Every structure is written in C-alpha cells, then in structure tokens.
Amino acid sequence: MSDPLLDAADFTDDDLIPAIVQDAETDQVLMMAYMTAETLQETLDTGRMVYWSRSRQERWVKGQTSGHTQTVEEARLDCDGDTLLFRVHQEGGACHTGFRSCFHRRAADDGWTTDGEKVFDPDAVYE
C-alpha cells in the first residue's frame, strides 16, 4: 500500500529513520527510536508504534512485554523528510527504567537532576 508518509520519508544508509515520540495529552517528549520502512508501515496500518531495535537488530512492538503501548494520534514529517514526529497516547511509561519519559534526567552544573515521573517498577514488569 502506498502512503504519502512512506513515500516521503527519507531513510538513511542503514535503512532507518528516527522517530520522536511526544505525549499527545501533555506534549512531553517521551522517547526517540528508529523505524524501518516495514515497521513504519506496520505502525501506520495498526495505529500502534512499532520500531526497529538497533541493539537487538529486530522488530520491536512497543509495549509487547510491558503492556505500555503507544497509540498513534498524529504522524508528522519534518521539512527535509528525515525525521518523524509521532504524537501518541502512552499507556504507563515509555522508558524501560520505569519513568514516564526516557528524558527523565536534566543536566545541571554539577551533575544530573532526575526530575522525571516514575510510573512503574521495571523489576515487576520485565522478568
């Protein structure tokens, strides 16, 4: 199936495109991950975020293990076509460490301030 987003998305040499994920309700940036054309297609077809894990080199359905799925509310592409922005409904937390957002630490002059919201216990979710 042809899709304007798939046609316009500019995948890099390693056949990936970065996808920024933003909470559709709060506008918080939750995470960034990468998609192949196939996982982008699956995301658009199913309305659930599906990525490509670069570390595991495999397709990765967000929330398959944890239940912390992401439902697509809106998909955007930037001006030069090489970055996606999805606004999603996030169940639970986006971060595998239990925080709502993967960007839960802020750089301070003398180190880090962890000010993110912890929403689940990773030990209880990932066995």
Place this chain on the structure above:
Amino acid sequence: MSDPLLDAADFTDDDLIPAIVQDAETDQVLMMAYMTAETLQETLDTGRMVYWSRSRQERWVKGQTSGHTQTVEEARLDCDGDTLLFRVHQEGGACHTGFRSCFHRRAADDGWTTDGEKVFDPDAVYE
C-alpha cells in the same frame, strides 16, 4: 572542560548525536539536528544552539544567517545516552522554510495537512 553531559553522551560511529529541540514556552517540537562533541561543548559554553550540518559537513550556529537563534533553557539526555533533548527559547522560526517548527506538516489519509505557523518569509531572510 569536563561536563557530565559531554561525558555521558554516546556519540555514534560518525561522531554525532541527535538533538531534539523543543520550545520551552509552548512545548512544541521545533526540529531535530545533530551535534558533534565540539558543537555540544560550544552549545553548553555559550548557551546558544550549535549543530553539525551533515549535508554541508560543517559547524552550524543556529540563527547566524537568519537571526533566528535558540537560547538553551534546559538540556536533557535519554536513558541510554544516545539522544539529547534541549528546551530552548526560539527567536522567530526554527525552520528554514519560514515555519515556526520543521514539523509543520501532518500526514493525512490522502496526503498532507500543513498546519504549522508561518512566522517569516524565507526569501526575505536568506538571500
């Protein structure tokens, strides 16, 4: 100078790290671009966003031509250290096409909806 952010940031094989840029006032995602260790250091030292242009292969001070500078309000790093998130004060527009955000087009079933805010005339800014 050592900096916790520079020490923790995980640059890829091509010595770059992606930086998501979010409007500190409205939470809108404005753009994504890449930084080297040197431009990240310069960004932290000066408080102005400085990138590495992959297309031109050169250092790129945001707003140097257009005046549409970005002042750093907050710098974050994600859980696995391979993506930066900056919250900035954006002068004018982030996008070279004149829009406030580079993500000014939304995918619709039959094409694109351009719903971004146009804030300047690129022909008047870039000669």
